[in-house]
Amino acid sequence: DIQMTQSPSTLSASVGDRVTITCRASQSIITWLAWYQQKPGKAPKLLIYKASSLESGVPSRFSGSGSGTEFTLTISSLQPDDFATYYCQQYNDYWTFGQGTKVEIK
């Protein structure tokens, strides 16, 4: 089974900050990686697929990069609507999510 590990688990930041979340896979997943945003009581929302492709309608301040086993999600300038929990997910071999990174207000 492929394990996905996100860091940090919690991130405190202010509006306007540049935020980076890291996701590591236990083996190479090439670029078969997606990122989701989830707000309390809501369903996850797709942000990024194939490691760096921005889903339609998602603001351009979100970007993804990486390949193999190491990936990052970057929010270039954090907005009030961005305080949420973010999950990475591999789809190279079945489907596995990271444990999540909560972005909270500093």
Place this chain on the structure above:
Amino acid sequence: QVQLVESGGDLVNPGGSLRLSCAASGFTFSDYSMSWIRQAPGRGLVWISYISNAGSTMYYADSVKGRFTISRDNAKNSLYLQMNSLRAEDTAVYYCARGSRSGSYFDYWGHGTLVTVSS
């Protein structure tokens, strides 16, 4: 627009059974694979089952294999999850999600339905 609406969540005793449904609209249901993903209270997301667009291929996470059965009715635009031998650790919000055309990430999710297993 794409809509996925889950139903069937309830409070059930350990060892009991429950059937979840997911009604799809706004897209050609028979063209897409579907999955069930769950989230225990305060925890992360866990994929539990997949079904191909025609319903010919199914996969399960080890945690539910042999107890849960995924199925679909393309004529009714509906996805199902039959859950048997339920355990306390199955308590979670269950989401149905559409598999993308070009890959296997999940591009649309329902709002979820809560299953509570407790005596």
